[in-house]
Amino acid sequence: MFLPPVDPEAGASAIVDAPVVDTMGRPLRDLRVSVTDRCNLRCTYCMPRAVFDENHPFLPRAELLSFEEIERLARQFVGLGVRKIRLTGGEPLLRRGVEQLVERLARLQTVEGRPVEIALTTNGVLLARKAQALKDAGLARITVSLDGLSESTFRRMSDSDTPVQTVLDGIAEAQRVGLAPVKVNMVVRRGANDHEIVAMAGHFRNSGIVLRFIEYMDVGCSNGWRMDEVVPAREMLERVAARYPLRSADPNYIGEVAERWHYADGSGEIGVIASVTQAFCQECTRARLSTDGRLYNCLFATDGLDLRVPLRAGVAEDQLAELIAAGWHGRNDRYSQQRQAMAGTGAAVKKIEMSYIGG
Ligand code: SAM
Ligand code: SF4
Numbered sequence: 053m054f055l056p057p058v059d060p061e062a063g064a065s066a067i068v069d070a071p072v073v074d075t076m077g078r079p080l081r082d083l084r085v086s087v088t089d090r091c092n093l094r095c096t097y098c099m100p101r102a103v104f105d106e107n108h109p110f111l112p113r114a115e116l117l118s119f120e121e122i123e124r125l126a127r128q129f130v131g132l133g134v135r136k137i138r139l140t141g142g143e144p145l146l147r148r149g150v151e152q153l154v155e156r157l158a159r160l161q162t163v164e165g166r167p168v169e170i171a172l173t174t175n176g177v178l179l180a181r182k183a184q185a186l187k188d189a190g191l192a193r194i195t196v197s198l199d200g201l202s203e204s205t206f207r208r209m210s211d212s213d214t215p216v217q218t219v220l221d222g223i224a225e226a227q228r229v230g231l232a233p234v235k236v237n238m239v240v241r242r243g244a245n246d247h248e249i250v251a252m253a254g255h256f257r258n259s260g261i262v263l264r265f266i267e268y269m270d271v272g273c274s275n276g277w278r279m280d281e282v283v284p285a286r287e288m289l290e291r292v293a294a295r296y297p298l299r300s301a302d303p304n305y306i307g308e309v310a311e312r313w314h315y316a317d318g319s320g321e322i323g324v325i326a327s328v329t330q331a332f333c334q335e336c337t338r339a340r341l342s343t344d345g346r347l348y349n350c351l352f353a354t355d356g357l358d359l360r361v362p363l364r365a366g367v368a369e370d371q372l373a374e375l376i377a378a379g380w381h382g383r384n385d386r387y388s389q390q391r392q393a394m395a396g397t398g399a400a401v402k403k404i405e406m407s408y409i410g411g
């Protein structure tokens with residue numbers, strides 16, 4: 053097994069010539085960190101209220117990784133090739149002082165000697181209050197989830213009384229403080245919010261904001277996912293293009309999961325993420341660290357590698373790096389590719405909820 057050389061003096065894995073790769077040759081490049089399993093919305097496709105109610109056993113505070121622990125683990129991931137860290141959840145802005153974590157992580161350097169890019173995905177509810185502090189802390193990119201513009205659609209999707217304007221204000225503030233380009237993610241569920249696809253496109257044209265339409269996925273076990281509720285990315289594009297003609301754009305980098313499109317009249321860019329109809333497992337370089345410190349190699353994983361126990365037991369930095377590298381080295385996950393094959397076989401998989409593992 054290939055394990056990178058480690059310099060214990062450095063407190064992190066030393067520069068590696070060859071990246072750590074998994075069984076399919078995929079390098080470890082991205083890390084998603086779920087900083088809380090709690091949320092101030094109850095999106096029906098993610099944390100349906102019937103399951104995530106007042107009796108739901110959210111993690112007690114002592115089980116959460118502290119900022120110090122996240123930083124320590126993140127340093128090891130970066131030493132193994134990670135270039136981008138995305139904070140997520142649950143709702144990451146609910147984690148008190150999350151900007152302090154951003155500040156710590158923004159100091160990390162990739163093995164190539166460049167700053168690690170720190171990104172965050174949020175529902176935007178607390179963003180107007182937090183955007184400046186996040187920017188000052190070194191956040192490079194922000195993605196805001198918004199599934200509709202009308203109050204009725206937003207309420208139906210988020211199952212909350214929060215006015216949609218609160219999220220729009222958050223987006224505006226993120227732009228104002230210079231967190232550019234802001235991206236907006238819209239999960240599309242047939243019969244629930246697909247009638248707002250074109251309105252969303254119209255709203256964010258000419259704004260500098262990149263809107264991305266996301267196919268509704270079968271994450272977790274609580275959203276009652278059905279294939280007939282998935283609007284294929286092709287169909288979403290057709291609907292937008294019928295109103296606003298589009299031309300395809302090149303990917304920003306190899307392995308980019310969003311397929312990019314420009315409005316033909318130059319009024320901006322949109323993207324589609326076709327996780328269901330066009331699986332991109334072949335290029336998937338993402339590891340996920342759960343709120344309580346488990347490493348998951350796939351959004352649809354059934355089990356994770358506990359890093360918190362060794363971390364709290366005081367193992368050396370190089371041993372942490374070895375654990376992570378070994379976990380990645382044995383990775384053969386490609387759930388989305390296999391989904392089609394499993395369809396109709398009756399095979400059921402116990403999957404981890406997205407709010408815990410990080411979207
Ligand atoms: N609370 C934050 C938010 O909503 O942006 C961060 C966590 S959320 C789990 C991350 C992303 O996952 C969001 O963009 C959300 O829309 C997306 N997501 C959650 N459940 C999904 C599902 N079943 N299918 C597709 N995307 C989903
Ligand atoms: Fe909360 Fe985000 Fe899940 Fe919606 S998608 S319930 S905002 S974690």
Ligand code: SF4
Pocket residue numbers: 331332333334336337338349350351352385386387388389
């Ligand atoms: Fe990556 Fe798993 Fe999604 Fe495939 S199914 S793209 S391996 S997270």
